[in-house]
Amino acid sequence: MPKKIITEKTLPLALHELDKWEGKLTWERFAECLAKVLGEGKISRHTLLSYPALVEAFNDRKQSLKEAVKDTPVDITLEFAKGQISILENKVRRLEKENDLLREQFVRWQHNLNRMPNVDMKRLNEKLDEPLMGVNRRE
Template structure:
């Protein structure tokens, strides 16, 4: 059985690598950098393509890089300014990705709410009263 490299714990690392990416972006280059970040020998392109969140973020970043490359005509020589620009680009990319994720989750919530409302034998008053109760505490020891 193959080793599972991309998990719930490693997806944020993979997304962060895309957020801070600058320069030419290809699946091979991304897989190589992600393998280094995760401490793996190699990650195949096909492995990365099997995760829709990575594919969407990759495509959005590639589009953003292409648009930024076309608008960037002059080069700055100040290292501090370049570092600040890279950091701003990383943060803007992260914000855009998180806003899109938030929109998708909001849409999913509305869809669930509508589907529950349409189900027979679902008492919405009981559901609303129950939905805000806190989770039960888990005692590990």
């Protein structure tokens, strides 16, 4: 005789899982979630379909989720802002990495110059701090 998964004791747990469900509801997802809650290895869709109370509650919840999605207006401005935030966060990460690499390069150059013989760091700093020559691009 097969093991009875949904009993008078576990039916309220299964119904509670349906009540708190958010997102896309499918029999496979629900069966997977319910298996975790009940501590079972795996529950098949066909097993769940054999319980009329569960089928009715499932269909009601699925319908209410669909209606909730229809009633929720899509805020295009908010979606656009989220996209822009994501783009800018990625840009900040990239620029921070680039900045770190440039700092490492500067430290490496400074270290190598200090190790070179006959390099006068004072003269080098004076030359490096000189402003760039002006360029007349109209000629």
